[in-house]
Amino acid sequence: MSFGRQFVALLAMSLSGFAQRIGSVLTIVIGVTCAVAVLVSMLSMGTGARREALGNARDDRVVFTSLGAQGIGSSIPRDEADTVLNLPGIKKGSDGKPLVVFTAVMLIEAHRRLTDRRVFFPLVGLTGAFTTEFDPKFHLTEGRMFHPGLFELIASNPCVRQYTGFELGARRSIHATDWTVVGYFGQGDTQQCVVVTDAETLMSTFGSNRYTRAAAMLQSLGDYDALRRALEANPTLHLEVRHERESIENDFKGLNALLDFAAYFVGSIMAIGATLGAVNSLYSIVDSRRREIATLRAIGFDSAAIVASILFESILLALPGALLGVLLAWALFHRMSVSPFGFSFRLDVSLTLAAVGIAWALAMGLIGGILPALRAARVPVTTALRAG
């Protein structure tokens, strides 16, 4: 009999026995389900955070920060700002001015609607060049744009949903000055509350003479190197430039490392547990079939076919666990809003994560099946047949 036919026959025998061994079968399925559900839901934090952070990133935008600085620790003095405008490779707008936007960022306190808990949102002051030419995804959804110099704010849509005091026309006292909310804006699919005003008003309110960072549009993707070289060649500039995507990843390095570490740490431990459970269950499944297996070996079944069929059975048992686990993670956590460390995003159980979960489960099945499969192949024919 060929290997293939032996394999199919063995598998059919295994499958027909599932009903009798429902306990062992369920142990494997439930163990794998829990392990995959936990891994996938924890990974969905990282995926969600990245999606939120990188959602509006563009390949043709670059970000300038002060050397070695992360996040709002960056600081660009005005005199350096003027030099940045004249760097090569930067696209000009329809009015002929370089498309460079300087931002000043202040973290300002707000209170959550439900819990009244104190949180901080970024109040971002932008220089005049900020137009739809610069960010096509930016659009007003209600109210109007702020007028520079009048202490007016526009807030991203999540603000009013999450925090108090962001109704249209609401007045907020910031640094002993009254500011008015005059509009709402949308910017892609973002969960983050961002409030925007003009840079000059914000900086003069806080008596600051420095921007936090700058962003610029490239003429073309190829101009990045020239821009970078010009920046590095200029000794008066203490700045570094990065692609927008890279700059965001740099800011989120810490959070991402934490989330990924937590997910794979917990996920691996759960997987080890589930694999141990699978080994135990498969051992008992194999043990209960000692006589059948010995009989088959006696009539000439190949050891390799026996090993292959048990490995396959193990993987077959892990698969429903994988699907259930992904489904469970999706049902419980997909699109759930969280805001750890003051950064709001939605958990995202993506197709990639489903694939990771399934691959993880297959690995558990394969590894868990090896020892029991080898044991089955080594069943001593004579003793097994004589026993029981």
Add this chain to the structure above:
Amino acid sequence: MKFLPLIWSGIWRKPGRTILIFLQVSVAFALFGVLQGLKTGVEHAVAAARADLLLVHARQTFLFSPLPLGLLEEIRSVPGVKVAIPVELTGATYQKPTEGIGIVAVSPEDDWPSAFTYTIAPEYLAAFRKSRTAMLIRDTVTEKYGWKIGDHIPLIMTTTPLKNGSTNWAFDVVGTFTDSDVGVGRARFVLINFPYFDEARAAGKGTVNHFNVAVSDPKLAVTVSDAIDRRFANSSHETKTESLRELAQANVQRIGDFDFLLRAVVGAVLVALLFATTTMMIQSTRERTPELAVVKTLGFTDRAVFLLILAEALVIFLGGAALGLALATLTLPIAAKFVLGLSMPGVVVVIGLVSGMLIALVSAAVPAALAARLRVATALAGHGAA
């Protein structure tokens, strides 16, 4: 006691299976220990943070927002304030742009360390006051860069240039210190003289990031905080005064959204474990039917057989849980790199062992009952329990 050998031999009847269950229990409780240790450790860290040490910073804004140095006299005049010290924060890099070091500039006035969580030897304190360019380095900095007392260290501060426009500063190491505040973790930072720093920098003169305040009586902390904030209410520099403990609490609340996820994970771990061990034990009891029947024939009561099976489960689970929790205690220092203030308080170990016992009892209950109900005649005749 005389039953111990019997329990022991029952456990090792199938060594492979027992070891696998044992490992499974260990793994589950290692995870349980780490996750609970995370939660409880953070709570302990908050409780350990000092409630009598206050930070006066600009209201409404978070970090990097300056307060005028002039507020100092007013803060000092608030009853209950023992010491108030201006603190300016900035960042520097050493040799490479990637080697960041925090700079904390303080005024070394009389008794200034009482408003901080630092431990500094008296001779280093004296040396720090004497020289304007003196620098005290935290033990974490010593470990990383190996600077020694007497070293002249160049630091680059891109965000804080000197009056001549240069960003190249230099300080002399005069001593080391340790920081007992759990909130700062392993952060690398150094202390420098604020008066010198303020005079030498090109911009931002006369402003500070916050004031550290020590109160004369810990019980007054809340009263003093309110009194300080009232003084500056409705001015152009409103303040918010918080104790180190309140700041720690706020930090913990920011990760609070993960509580639900954490509980779901712990729940999933325990459910999977419970299910796996229950089926394994039912399986094992079924295989041992003839042996149990013999034990009963020898005069063991149903109750004794029931307890025998429970005892076996308890031994495996307690051993597994203990190993798992020990592993978790060893792992926590690694995880502490990512999450500050992790520790394994005794209470987690106790909760772990108790839940281990509970799971043992629950998962062994069914097989133990099956074993107890075994009828000797039928069992010996080769008919199983179920």
